Amino acid sequence: MALTAGLSLTSKLAAQGKYGATPEDSVECIMNLSLYSEFYKQWKSSGYKNTAINDAYGPWREVYNGCPGARMGTYVDGVKMLQFFIKRDKVAESKNAYIDTLMMVYETRIEYFGKEGYVLGRKGVDLYQLRITDYEEAYGVLTKSVELDGDASKPDVLVFLMRATKKMIEEGKIEEDIIFDNYDVCSKIIEVNLEANQADERRLANWENVRGNINLIFEPFATCEAIIKIYTPKFQENPDDLKMLKKLTRLLDRKKCTNDQLYFDATVKLYDLEPSPESAYLIGKMLMKNQKYSEAIDYLKEGEQIDDSETRANCFYYIAECYRMMNRFSSARTYYVKSAKERPADGNPYIMIGDMYAASKNCGGTELEKKAIYWVAVDKYVKAKQVDPEIADVANDRIRSYSIYFPPKEDIFFHNLNEGDEYVVECWINEKTRIRAAKN
Structure with a gap:
């Protein structure tokens, strides 16, 4: 039997104490907590396979309704049980009722225990997976989650945000350029977490896998032709839009669309508006490709101040390449050595020396x-x-x-x-x- 009708949380409950409004309510709440917890432990110890879940569910429902602020574990356990029922149920009507209840449980958890960004992430992932017809709602939930959690966003939330974005575009709900915005947001979060987890092989592998999944979703939209088609009019209409310029140059650089004039124009404009090691580095790369080695070196040397070690290693390497092409071998060697020190596992600088x-x-x-x-x-x-x-x-x-x-x-x-x-x-x-x- 689905739970929806039994889980209507009224405003009166919000004013109750932790275990209920009256001493009698508190006694009942503690009793139900004890009952459901014991049966839940039995179910968990069986590998979530035995029938103890059926005995846990009733008293859990009473705790949820009667003392929703008692403890956060009520929501963690409730999600686990509801996900089990949803997977087991083959009847569309009751299955959908369980999904509605699951969504309600997430919202109530936020009301009593906060962590809105994290919980919305869990809600959005579940909603998209369990009821794809609600993709538009899932997209909104996942978007808000990432806005709130930023760099602390969970890996699967980023993946499902990109999936929902793709679905929204396919259904004509949003413009295609939105996927570029969301890809940029997700990519920056991933890069932060890759850098932060260098010493943890498991987490590092997980974030690398997420990056691969997001790139696969983005790939059909990410041809240089598509990027240039979408962003050329944006650049022409508002060339002083700093936020757009940063996003555009990052995207073109990441997708190796650096041979188009748009890349050079946007990079130079970004440098004019906000000189920085990052924009200087991008201009230096473009000048190097155009064989203007001396000019490229001037800009690339500004890029030496970039915080990101990977980009800094590239910067040193490109300076070395410019000096080598100018037959200034001693100077080239100096920068190949700097690149090797910055990125010790790269053998290319030694090959070039x-x-x-x-x-x-x-x-x-x-x-x-x-x-x-x-x-x-x-x-x-x-x-x-x-x-x-x-x-x-x-x-x-x-x-x-x-x-x-x-x-x-x-x-x-x-x-x-x-x-x-x-x-x-x-x-x-x-x-x-x-x-x-x-x-x-």
């Missing part, structure tokens, strides 16, 4: 000195695959390619040197290595 060493064929006066550059180049490739196994194939290819240019044993002997001895490669490199002979 090795490539610069291998390209420095004019270092040294003698034939042996010229070949010594390959020792330090190979050292960097070995380092690259040590810190980043994913690029081991790239590193090994270079090691094979350049090891054949090591000096032969007779040249080493001719210069009164021995294999395995320490050797300093001079020129701009100025780095210690070990003497090795080419293999025959």
